[in-house]
Amino acid sequence: MTRYRLHNFFRSSTSFRVRAALNLKGCAYDYVSYALRAGEHRAPEHLRLNPQGLVPTLETPDGPLGQSLAIIEWLDETIPEPPLLPADPWGRARVRSLAHAVALDIHPINNLRVLRHLETEFGATEDGIAGWFRHWVVETFDPLEARLSSERETGRFCHGDAPGLADLCLAGQVLNNRRFDLDPGRWPTIARIHAACMAVPAFADAAPENQPDAE
Amino acid sequence: MTRYRLHNFFRSSTSFRVRAALNLKGCAYDYVSYALRAGEHRAPEHLRLNPQGLVPTLETPDGPLGQSLAIIEWLDETIPEPPLLPADPWGRARVRSLAHAVALDIHPINNLRVLRHLETEFGATEDGIAGWFRHWVVETFDPLEARLSSERETGRFCHGDAPGLADLCLAGQVLNNRRFDLDPGRWPTIARIHAACMAVPAFADAAPENQPDAE
Numbered sequence: 001m002t003r004y005r006l007h008n009f010f011r012s013s014t015s016f017r018v019r020a021a022l023n024l025k026g027c028a029y030d031y032v033s034y035a036l037r038a039g040e041h042r043a044p045e046h047l048r049l050n051p052q053g054l055v056p057t058l059e060t061p062d063g064p065l066g067q068s069l070a071i072i073e074w075l076d077e078t079i080p081e082p083p084l085l086p087a088d089p090w091g092r093a094r095v096r097s098l099a100h101a102v103a104l105d106i107h108p109i110n111n112l113r114v115l116r117h118l119e120t121e122f123g124a125t126e127d128g129i130a131g132w133f134r135h136w137v138v139e140t141f142d143p144l145e146a147r148l149s150s151e152r153e154t155g156r157f158c159h160g161d162a163p164g165l166a167d168l169c170l171a172g173q174v175l176n177n178r179r180f181d182l183d184p185g186r187w188p189t190i191a192r193i194h195a196a197c198m199a200v201p202a203f204a205d206a207a208p209e210n211q212p213d214a215e
Numbered sequence: 216m217t218r219y220r221l222h223n224f225f226r227s228s229t230s231f232r233v234r235a236a237l238n239l240k241g242c243a244y245d246y247v248s249y250a251l252r253a254g255e256h257r258a259p260e261h262l263r264l265n266p267q268g269l270v271p272t273l274e275t276p277d278g279p280l281g282q283s284l285a286i287i288e289w290l291d292e293t294i295p296e297p298p299l300l301p302a303d304p305w306g307r308a309r310v311r312s313l314a315h316a317v318a319l320d321i322h323p324i325n326n327l328r329v330l331r332h333l334e335t336e337f338g339a340t341e342d343g344i345a346g347w348f349r350h351w352v353v354e355t356f357d358p359l360e361a362r363l364s365s366e367r368e369t370g371r372f373c374h375g376d377a378p379g380l381a382d383l384c385l386a387g388q389v390l391n392n393r394r395f396d397l398d399p400g401r402w403p404t405i406a407r408i409h410a411a412c413m414a415v416p417a418f419a420d421a422a423p424e425n426q427p428d429a430e
Binding site: 008051053062063065066067069071073074077078082087089090092093096097100101104105108109113114117118121122123124128131132135136143144146147154190 | 234236259267268269277278280281282284285286289291292304305308311312315318319320322324329332336337338339343347350354355358359361362375405413417
């Protein structure tokens with residue numbers, strides 16, 4: 001059985017996505033931790049694997065691969081069961097559009113490196129940074145809640161009754177939100193789906209607090 | 216033949232990606248323009264199609280679809296020729312990792328709504344905003360240039376000798392960079408690939424200056 005090596009950080013929500021995906025696919029992996037606040041991911045040995053110097057990176061039999069969504073799509077193509085995307089193109093499009101709303105329209109803007117840059121370039125205070133984080137979550141979670149609560153394809157999870165790509169992104173974001181004093185009650189469908197995700201061992205085992213480098 | 220309707224804006228690089236993808240696939244489409252600076256994309260009639268209120272949205276026979284990457288992956292699954300992703304999973308992973316470096320690690324942070332929020336929340340000046348934009352381009356284009364110039368899969372385009380998903384994202388970003396005084400000579404391989412893209416009519420026809428709403 002192939003064994004993977006995941007370069008990641010317990011608190012990173014993009015790392016969470018990949019850990020939970022590996023767990024769903026039943027893939028064992030070695031855990032390599034990088035303390036992001038200390039800049040360990042910018043060390044030459046990690047840059048050789050991931051020239052962008054970002055976590056996560058998955059070492060595979062074919063080589064190292066960065067970008068969490070690219071990793072998850074690759075896992076889904078190389079290990080078909082259980083599928084993380086529906087079989088039909090329109091269902092796949094829906095799941096990707098939900099996943100990308102989180103993965104493109106929230107996470108990149110609220111990433112640690114961006115929050116830090118706000119501080120160094122514009123003198124943002126801790127309160128200013130927290131307000132920034134919350135703003136981008138609300139901007140996307142409000143319409144996401146509207147979609148998930150009204151579209152008939154929503155089931156126990158974002159799309160039907162099995163967890164997939166959109167759930168990986170959504171659950172990681174909800175976990176991230178805990179540190180920024182957001183009220184989960186504002187988005188009841190998202191909260192319900194998140195609870196369903198965290199009841200799945202593959203998700204629970206991937207949670208930040210259950211990683212070896214958790215503080 | 217199916218006719219699509221694209222809700223977009225000439226200068227938006229995510230809109231550019233989808234326009235060029237539709238052109239590559241030989242799909243005719245109606246062009247609906249939203250002046251982003253005037254907030255037209257937040258009007259109720261667009262929110263009904265795209266609850267996030269973001270461009271682009273593609274109206275398809277199956278319904279409206281947002282998120283440029285989800286649209287492009289859907290086009291590629293429903294209209295296989297010419298392919299925008301390689302056939303082999305590792306090649307697909309490479310192309311997605313290149314595309315996502317631009318689409319996740321540059322564009323969302325440099326989006327108009329984010330630049331505006333910098334101004335209103337932190338009093339960023341025009342120079343401060345331009346510096347922010349350039350910072351995130353450099354952070355990703357430097358390692359992207361290193362990958363594209365050294366990896367054997369790079370050809371006339373990002374992956375081999377036909378344009379695909381990574382080229383759509385890269386070309387759109389290079390077009391965006393023109394407004395922020397970045398020196399393309401810093402990234403010769405990216406500049407070469409961009410020139411190859413813009414020599415393809417599907418890309419040239421999608422350029423901002425060739426759209427009906429161009430200013």
